[in-house]
Amino acid sequence: MSTEISNSESTDPSALLEFRQVNTHYGAVHILKDVDLAIYPGELVCLLGGNASGKTTTLKTLLGMVTPTSGEVVLDGEVVNNEPTSYRVANGVTMVPENRRLFKRLTVKENLMLGAYLRNDRDGINEDLEYVYDLFPRVKERLSQKAGTLSGGEQQMVAIGRALMSRPKVLLMDEPSMGLAPALVQQNFELIEKINNEGMAIFMVEQNANMALSIADRGWVLLTGRVILDDTAEALRANEDLQKAYLGGGSGE
Amino acid sequence: MTTLPSTLILDWKRIFKWGSICAAALLFVSLVGMPIKLDPKSIISPLLSLGYVSLFWLPLIFGYVASSRVVLEGVETSKPGLSDLLTGVLTGAIGGAGLTLLMLGIENFDIRDPLINWSPQLLEVLAFGARDLNSAVWIGIGGALGLVGAALNVIPESLRRGVSYGFFTVLAVAIFEPALDDMSEGFRLEWLVELIFQKRGGLKLWPAIILASLIGLISVVSKGKVKKAVAQYRKQEGSQKKQTSVVLFGIVAALGVVLPIFMGTYVNSLLANVGIFLLLALGLNIVVGLAGILDLGYVAFFAVGAYTTAVLTSEISPFFAPGLTWVLSLVFVVLLAALTGLIIGAPVIRMRGDYLAIVTLGFGEIIRLLFLSDFLKPYFGGAQGILGIPGIDLGFVYISGTDTRGIFYLVLFFCGLAVYVSWRLQASRLGRSWMAIREDEQVAEAMGINTVNSKLMAFVVGAVLASFAGAIMAARVGSVFPNSFMILISIVILVVVIVGGMGSIPGVFVGAFVLIGILGGPKQPGLLQEFGSLKLLVYGMLLVYMMLQRPEGLVPSARRTQELHQEEFLQDSWLKGTDDEDEEQPIEGEEAQI
Numbered sequence: 001m002s003t004e005i006s007n008s009e010s011t012d013p014s015a016l017l018e019f020r021q022v023n024t025h026y027g028a029v030h031i032l033k034d035v036d037l038a039i040y041p042g043e044l045v046c047l048l049g050g051n052a053s054g055k056t057t058t059l060k061t062l063l064g065m066v067t068p069t070s071g072e073v074v075l076d077g078e079v080v081n082n083e084p085t086s087y088r089v090a091n092g093v094t095m096v097p098e099n100r101r102l103f104k105r106l107t108v109k110e111n112l113m114l115g116a117y118l119r120n121d122r123d124g125i126n127e128d129l130e131y132v133y134d135l136f137p138r139v140k141e142r143l144s145q146k147a148g149t150l151s152g153g154e155q156q157m158v159a160i161g162r163a164l165m166s167r168p169k170v171l172l173m174d175e176p177s178m179g180l181a182p183a184l185v186q187q188n189f190e191l192i193e194k195i196n197n198e199g200m201a202i203f204m205v206e207q208n209a210n211m212a213l214s215i216a217d218r219g220w221v222l223l224t225g226r227v228i229l230d231d232t233a234e235a236l237r238a239n240e241d242l243q244k245a246y247l248g249g250g251s252g253e
Numbered sequence: 254m255t256t257l258p259s260t261l262i263l264d265w266k267r268i269f270k271w272g273s274i275c276a277a278a279l280l281f282v283s284l285v286g287m288p289i290k291l292d293p294k295s296i297i298s299p300l301l302s303l304g305y306v307s308l309f310w311l312p313l314i315f316g317y318v319a320s321s322r323v324v325l326e327g328v329e330t331s332k333p334g335l336s337d338l339l340t341g342v343l344t345g346a347i348g349g350a351g352l353t354l355l356m357l358g359i360e361n362f363d364i365r366d367p368l369i370n371w372s373p374q375l376l377e378v379l380a381f382g383a384r385d386l387n388s389a390v391w392i393g394i395g396g397a398l399g400l401v402g403a404a405l406n407v408i409p410e411s412l413r414r415g416v417s418y419g420f421f422t423v424l425a426v427a428i429f430e431p432a433l434d435d436m437s438e439g440f441r442l443e444w445l446v447e448l449i450f451q452k453r454g455g456l457k458l459w460p461a462i463i464l465a466s467l468i469g470l471i472s473v474v475s476k477g478k479v480k481k482a483v484a485q486y487r488k489q490e491g492s493q494k495k496q497t498s499v500v501l502f503g504i505v506a507a508l509g510v511v512l513p514i515f516m517g518t519y520v521n522s523l524l525a526n527v528g529i530f531l532l533l534a535l536g537l538n539i540v541v542g543l544a545g546i547l548d549l550g551y552v553a554f555f556a557v558g559a560y561t562t563a564v565l566t567s568e569i570s571p572f573f574a575p576g577l578t579w580v581l582s583l584v585f586v587v588l589l590a591a592l593t594g595l596i597i598g599a600p601v602i603r604m605r606g607d608y609l610a611i612v613t614l615g616f617g618e619i620i621r622l623l624f625l626s627d628f629l630k631p632y633f634g635g636a637q638g639i640l641g642i643p644g645i646d647l648g649f650v651y652i653s654g655t656d657t658r659g660i661f662y663l664v665l666f667f668c669g670l671a672v673y674v675s676w677r678l679q680a681s682r683l684g685r686s687w688m689a690i691r692e693d694e695q696v697a698e699a700m701g702i703n704t705v706n707s708k709l710m711a712f713v714v715g716a717v718l719a720s721f722a723g724a725i726m727a728a729r730v731g732s733v734f735p736n737s738f739m740i741l742i743s744i745v746i747l748v749v750v751i752v753g754g755m756g757s758i759p760g761v762f763v764g765a766f767v768l769i770g771i772l773g774g775p776k777q778p779g780l781l782q783e784f785g786s787l788k789l790l791v792y793g794m795l796l797v798y799m800m801l802q803r804p805e806g807l808v809p810s811a812r813r814t815q816e817l818h819q820e821e822f823l824q825d826s827w828l829k830g831t832d833d834e835d836e837e838q839p840i841e842g843e844e845a846q847i
Contacts, residue, residue: 063699089701097699103692106685114689117682118701166701 022071031057033225044196046204046212049222055205064088090118092169099179100159104148115165132161173204213237272347275315279351286370288378294783295455296427312348312395316341316402333407345399349391356388411473418472419465439515521657526777528664529722531765534749535671536718542756544711545691547610550617554716556738557593558723561586563639563733572632579645586724594716602708625735638734654731667721741775754806763808
């Protein structure tokens with residue numbers, strides 16, 4: 001697995017997506033605590049953490065489904081704290097949800113078109129459809145089939161294709177390994193790497209730390225809402241504390 | 254046992270099970286009064302009335318069910334034969350014995366207090382009008398009917414097809430008798446009706462036999478062709494499919510326009526009734542079928558449409574009577590319905606599933622109670638309602654409320670509009686967003702869909718269509734009362750949509766015609782006016798049956814048929830052991846090459 005395409009800060013100093021001292025609450029419960037994150041163009045970064053560490057809340061805050069109580073969410077240099085999800089999707093953030101969550105009773109084509117829901121440029125949409133077909137030839141064969149009837153691997157392709165249809169600058173991925181057979185997890189990470197190699201910035205939230213760090217450029221580790229580690233993937237993989245806490249200790253895996 | 258031939262092994266447990274269910278069903282049907290109430294409706298005069306049909310079909314069906322066997326693949330079974338027939342006979346006989354016991358019970362005990370139909374009248378019907386009929390006759394009748402049912406299982410499929418088509422045709426013709434009678438005048442075909450039907454109702458015996466055998470024959474000859482044509486139609490894609498759809502729709506529309514000219518008041522008023530409910534159902538179909546919002550208070554918008562029309566057009570409206578024309582008032586009807594949709598929708602839309610359904614149910618009642626209330630009586634007349642709503646002046650023609658043909662055309666126009674709107678919406682961006690919300694609201698939101706706005710739009714479109722129906726209803730009846738907008742209407746509309754097939758426009762048509770046209774709406778009698786108060790019972794039974802056996806509806810949308818088909822396909826592939834991982838392996842290789 002190659003990780004040589006790491007063209008992070010040096011090529012473009014301005015972050016695509018940034019958290020500046022973000023705090024969020026669910027009711028009175030403090031979830032994210034002074035979180036700082038930054039995703040630069042072309043990067044593949046991952047956010048690690050156990051259950052209830054605030055991973056999903058981070059994604060929801062990035063997408064605008066949760067509003068931070070303090071701090072700033074910055075998208076492409078613009079503070080978007082109070083902008084709705086639709087604004088953020090239109091301006092370059094899309095999510096591939098956990099467990100794929102396709103619109104099961106709609107066709108594959110309809111699923112893809114819903115990814116492009118906010119766009120009006122017909123030519124651009126067709127172009128991107130072709131791009132998705134090129135990326136996943138299997139998807140093209142299944143266009144008129146119900147998404148719910150596809151195999152797990154194909155569903156993952158459609159889910160990624162659907163996200164790409166909004167022509168995002170950053171792709172958010174919620175637990176891409178969740179609910180997939182081991183062979184599919186491997187395949188899925190290859191897909192993610194491939195899209196990243198095409199120049200797409202990817203922000204991935206994962207529990208499977210070993211797998212995620214093997215393809216990521218950088219990573220953060222979240223513990224009960226606080227970023228406790230922030231380093232390159234290589235350094236994180238070498239970090240003994242992290243090994244003990246998340247990667248199952250020994251060198252077995 | 255060894256002396257018995259191997260073909261005569263009976264499954265006694267099965268026979269007793271189905272037999273006693275059959276007996277219970279017969280008792281239930283008798284004691285709710287179906288045979289008495291439906292006896293006046295003659296099918297084949299004077300041999301068979303609908304009342305007896307309501308009794309006879311049960312042993313027949315149960316005989317059929319009890320004697321049908323699942324043929325397991327790869328397991329040797331004896332050919333259908335004597336044991337199956339015997340199973341049918343015994344099942345039917347046990348069922349019939351239930352009625353025998355009932356007759357004996359009625360003769361000897363009087364428990365008429367809780368059971369109204371525990372009456373001499375029922376006894377008379379069960380004894381075929383004869384006084385001293387031995388009640389054991391029913392065991393024989395049940396056995397014979399069970400035999401017929403079992404025989405249907407044993408005979409070859411084409412024959413079964415012919416027989417059932419023949420039977421259902423006779424039944425249908427008899428049910429449609431009043432409509433045919435009414436239409437014959439327009440077509441100058443009174444002689445034909447006289448030839449087929451008895452003066453006092455019901456088919457004559459010979460025409461019935463000829464009709465049944467003719468249709469039976471045709472159905473055997475044309476076997477599979479209809480299915481093939483439908484499959485072919487569904488297989489068509491793009492412009493070709495569109496073309497066929499347009500042609501089909503054109504034919505239906507042309508029939509809808511031309512036929513009423515030849516029809517009398519009876520059929521036209523029936524069709525106008527069906528049309529009003531059709532319009533409501535088409536609107537609800539958008540809300541429930543497309544957007545997945547289970548609205549149980551849909552009648553509220555119907556009421557708003559009717560009351561707006563009443564206030565604006567009636568000269569004697571209690572408080573404010575501008576006396577506008579119907580067409581002009583329609584503008585305000587649309588505006589007010591949309592506004593009501595927004596007002597009711599705004600709080601409701603944030604809820605999901607069950608909670609939403611319950612809250613809409615509440616709002617439906619609230620609207621009715623507001624119109625009924627003393628508080629608003631000065632404006633809407635309370636329980637006395639608003640009277641004196643004039644007919645409809647379209648400029649080139651005046652349609653009075655009693656001009657059923659004119660009302661029908663008006664309803665037809667609005668139904669056409671509703672069909673066009675639903676059809677266009679399904680393929681539109683808004684329609685797609687509705688379907689996405691129906692499937693997974695959270696993900697729809699993550700795709701950038703403004704779910705609140707989108708759902709509100711569904712509510713508003715549905716509200717406007719319902720208000721059209723209300724406006725027509727007001728002009729047709731000439732008055733509006735709060736009690737015309739009971740919760741029952743919401744339920745009936747929902748049943749029409751579900752029975753027809755959720756999300757399917759042709760399904761809604763079939764649902765409306767079957768339920769409202771034949772059985773009758775909440776206050777209007779249908780073709781089978783004898784059903785009267787039994788209507789709701791039949792609705793309920795139909796709904797339960799549909800949910801259990803055919804949840805996709807009578808005429809499912811292509812989408813849902815395909816779905817079921819694909820699920821079967823998937824199960825097959827799973828059984829054959831081609832699971833996900835096996836399929837995935839080759840692709841990995843493919844992608845590595847790219």
